[in-house]
Amino acid sequence: MAPSPTVSPALTAEEISALTSEVRALAAERNALILAHNYQVPEVQDAADYVGDSLGLSRRAADVDADVIAFCGVHFMAETASILSPQKTVLIPDLDAGCSLADSITPEQLTAWQAKYPGAVTVMYVNTTAEIKALTDYCVTSSNAVKVVEHIFAEHGPDTPILFGPDMWLGAYVEKEVGRSLHVWDGECHVHAGIRPDDITTMRAEHPDADFLIHPECGCSTQVMEYVAAGDIATEGVHMLSTGGMLDYAKEHAGQGGTAIMATETGMLHQLRMAAPDVDFVAANERASCKYMKMITLPKLRDCLRDLSGEVKVDPALVERARVPIERMVAIG
Ligand code: 13P
Ligand code: SF4
Numbered sequence: 001m002a003p004s005p006t007v008s009p010a011l012t013a014e015e016i017s018a019l020t021s022e023v024r025a026l027a028a029e030r031n032a033l034i035l036a037h038n039y040q041v042p043e044v045q046d047a048a049d050y051v052g053d054s055l056g057l058s059r060r061a062a063d064v065d066a067d068v069i070a071f072c073g074v075h076f077m078a079e080t081a082s083i084l085s086p087q088k089t090v091l092i093p094d095l096d097a098g099c100s101l102a103d104s105i106t107p108e109q110l111t112a113w114q115a116k117y118p119g120a121v122t123v124m125y126v127n128t129t130a131e132i133k134a135l136t137d138y139c140v141t142s143s144n145a146v147k148v149v150e151h152i153f154a155e156h157g158p159d160t161p162i163l164f165g166p167d168m169w170l171g172a173y174v175e176k177e178v179g180r181s182l183h184v185w186d187g188e189c190h191v192h193a194g195i196r197p198d199d200i201t202t203m204r205a206e207h208p209d210a211d212f213l214i215h216p217e218c219g220c221s222t223q224v225m226e227y228v229a230a231g232d233i234a235t236e237g238v239h240m241l242s243t244g245g246m247l248d249y250a251k252e253h254a255g256q257g258g259t260a261i262m263a264t265e266t267g268m269l270h271q272l273r274m275a276a277p278d279v280d281f282v283a284a285n286e287r288a289s290c291k292y293m294k295m296i297t298l299p300k301l302r303d304c305l306r307d308l309s310g311e312v313k314v315d316p317a318l319v320e321r322a323r324v325p326i327e328r329m330v331a332i333g
Pocket of ligand 2: 074098099100101102127189190191192265290291292293
């Protein structure tokens with residue numbers, strides 16, 4: 001299990017400015033690329049070379065022209081970067097930044113599950129450890145899970161059994177979209193699962209004309225799809241999106257005003273508001289904050305670049321096998 005994180009004190013504007021200068025100077029000195037996930041605190045996002053969703057970050061990590069990658073995200077993301085670029089030094093500013101979803105399935109559990117379904121194709125969310133990836137046929141992220149599963153049915157036949165994990169809400173969403181049953185693991189992300197149908201009901205009453213941007217890991221996603229199916233919410237106002245997809249929505253709607261209810265981790269608001277300042281982005285649940293993502297701070301990023309500390313290295317015996325499902329995913333899109 002990931003240890004309980006402690007919340008870092010907020011920085012003043014002057015501290016942020018001085019630390020950002022230090023970080024950028026160290027990145028130049030180390031020939032380092034700073035990658036940050038959309039859930040990072042705003043000042044870390046602003047100091048990064050690239051901010052994105054899991055798929056975008058994997059792509060950048062695979063195609064990097066730097067000696068060092070400083071990964072501002074959680075441990076499995078840095079591990080994925082190291083698998084894709086094993087010759088690079090991959091650093092994470094806090095090695096204890098874990099993920100409750102990645103912790104929800106162990107290699108022993110996956111092996112036992114696979115033994116129950118011989119011949120099944122194993123599809124795992126990228127939010128998993130390297131050991132799990134090494135037992136997986138295809139990885140997915142929230143932005144391409146439907147596409148990857150459709151690809152598997154097209155390639156292996158429509159009756160192919162699929163073991164899908166570890167997120168049960170994403171699994172339920174994919175089942176609805178592809179119109180077929182999968183064997184779905186019952187893991188969840190405590191942050192997204194905590195965004196409940198009641199939050200959506202309250203938000204609909206408060207903002208009747210708002211669009212909904214829903215991350216498929218959310219505990220409200222099934223309910224929202226049911227509202228749409230029942231005609232209670234207009235189909236065109238509901239968007240099931242990865243964090244990168246939400247940013248595309250913001251770019252497309254810049255200058256159009258209006259309100260959008262965002263159901264995902266609240267760090268996402270920073271990029272959305274920068275991309276479309278005239279759109280009123282409202283969090284479906286303001287308590288949806290990932291403590292692990294928030295363990296990464298500017299002082300820790302500065303320290304890891306200065307000391308080359310927090311290196312994430314994957315056992316070379318695992319790298320080759322764990323790379324297969326990630327590369328298959330990146331190739332599909
Ligand atoms: P995406 O950025 O790929 O949508 O992933 C969300 C997430 O929860 C990562 O931990
Ligand atoms: Fe893991 Fe959830 Fe945090 Fe994403 S938001 S890193 S899935 S615990």
